[in-house]
Amino acid sequence: MLKNALSSWSLILVITILIFGCDKPRDLITPTHIGRVPDVKNLSVTVGKTPTGKYLVLLNWSYDDNGNLREWEVYRSLRDTTGGNYSFLQPPVKIPSYADSTIPSFAEDSIFVYYKVIPVGNDRFLGKPGIERVTLYKK
Template structure:
């Protein structure tokens, strides 16, 4: 009985020592995310401030994308007021891919109107996130667009 236990112990010790010496390999690098390159990037994100026909303040956000890449279904528009932290951005709308031309978003929210501002201006930050159609991947978010809306 004792020899059986010592044989099992010796065998387990040898297996443990073998795994300790030979079982460890060099750490492998993480693969680069491919979903960022499958969906076209947002290019030339820009904004213009104007007025609607009824006199409300309007921020027009426009952007371009690589039209030769067909893997885009829509873009998520997010906005943050006076804060650029990732958690501060709230979704506004989903913009579908237009049949012709480039997409745009019209923002005439109440927070942009002068009578609702408590300071002389408000910092508005926009970010656009593309969504793929062929494999539903979310693309790389755009850079943050900073727009200063002044009270009139």
């Protein structure tokens, strides 16, 4: 009899906690960092040659100025089909353009070269990167 009473009270207690023990669902807060730094827009790549015959890759992009932009960091990845193994190209740039003539020679017929441009805000927050892939061919 005591066992049945304890089981009934335990069941009532569990149901009460489930019904009344939880708060109403709350709305998620909007993260303050989203949109804090301007996004890279219209990233384009043009391939040419330097006077000495090296590859010259020109990156150009646009952005909507919101007053919180310090510079852009430009990264490059060679031969990485996933585009994940990036190296920082120094120094950071202050204008929405970058020229890369430091691509090492390659033995393959062609290679993929990935570029990532990351906007950096005055408050050091990073914006959404622009990523572009270009294929370079040996002639």
